[in-house]
Amino acid sequence: MKLSLNQATVKRASVPEVVDVCARHGVEGVGLWREPVAEHGLARTADLVRSAGLTVSSLCRGGFFTGHDQRLDDNRRAIDEAAALGARCLVLVPGGLPDRDLPAARGRVAAALSVLAPHAESAGVRLAIEPVHPVFCADRGVVSTLAQALELAAPHAPGVVGVVVDALHVWWDPALEASVAAAAPRIASYQVCDWVTPLPADVLLGRGLPGDGHVDLVGLTGLVAAAGYDGFVEVEVFNEEVWARPADDVAADLVRRHATGWEPVVDGGHDRLPVSP
């Protein structure tokens, strides 16, 4: 798989800086976020990535369908932005739990997909539902497993509604092997980072560079490849220490790690059995 750099991994870099970094390090894909794209300008960003010969492996992000406002207009705009950028997919974060009715919140995700799928199809944009780690179920994503994302995608054509396989969100899943195999035609994005312990105070930033944590990324990458996925492997890391490093340093590091097939960098072999609360 070719390497893609999600710009959130080097979040202090502007769109032009991220494009330059990718070019300097031979990274052929980039994952963009809507806010910095809007800052630089949608059309200018589209021209910039095209002239740099970069592929936009994903646009982050639409979704957040579970509130009483389902954000459908904003998601239609996100679809149009993904089309303008020629993005391989628009990542959809389901949204959290606005009350205590989890099945209803999950139902609102299904309803939103049915409304948006025709718009996405006519725009030539592939929607990608992201299963989100259960630690974020309440405040970020009520779709908790790859199997559940596949159920939500099932009513739609695989080319219109796919799923994201993000190592951080799915690595713990007892059904992972079977679910990745079942996802074969719908894997729209493969994102990697690593689960690190101890978690930082903000669990959202509990992501390490691939190879620095507990996840068997060699194994997961093998499962995704065996499912026939031949797109980009996109590195998306939210980590204060990584953000503090120069973007060139991070990119060079990721190119090295990618070349090893995401072999572990640190030894996770010591015992982490916890103390009692």
Add this chain to the structure above:
Amino acid sequence: MKLSLNQATVKRASVPEVVDVCARHGVEGVGLWREPVAEHGLARTADLVRSAGLTVSSLCRGGFFTGHDQRLDDNRRAIDEAAALGARCLVLVPGGLPDRDLPAARGRVAAALSVLAPHAESAGVRLAIEPVHPVFCADRGVVSTLAQALELAAPHAPGVVGVVVDALHVWWDPALEASVAAAAPRIASYQVCDWVTPLPADVLLGRGLPGDGHVDLVGLTGLVAAAGYDGFVEVEVFNEEVWARPADDVAADLVRRHATGWEPVVDGGHDRLPVSP
């Protein structure tokens, strides 16, 4: 279901203080932890709870089977302590991931159960595997769903190896309704607390009193009851603010909440859609 107070909910109270609090508030069950029991003395604790007419709804905890030392001797001691206390079950926390091989770690849990089940059976103690929220998969519990715990229990008699249904650990599970129904003969312990947001810096302490968070405890309690469980509902909350309150105040509060059938106390109906990282 009768109410039980897990002593970790009032962790600053000694064993005699917890027993007194239960007696004063008409709480008929108590969940004990091995460390404070050892401090007060096993035989003295057994006499104390017996003379107070209390049922030990659970002893916390054995398990942590996933390290290279599987702690089998310590678990045999825990079984004997549970027998001495007449505990309804010994809670087994699976243990975390000492390396990157999740299937192997899960296999060590199965192997340990096979070794310990005969000892538990002869001691008349019911083992209770606790599925642990995936946020703790790496450092605390590699058994992530109720369905997975049931698979591990399957080779053993339901009276010897059961499962724990802890609201905090299982509430997010898309398969919850089916899994609780499937667990019917094996539900050895039902524990309640609530998932609160934002999470504190230490996610282990991200537990609220039942009714203060996102979990539909009325619904979950209905599922557990429909599965035929007629044991205690045990409140286990790790929360600095709760620990800072007088034990009598916490117990009175829990008796009131239990009387409502765990109706929500705060309104979770406002929208919690998150900001971007």
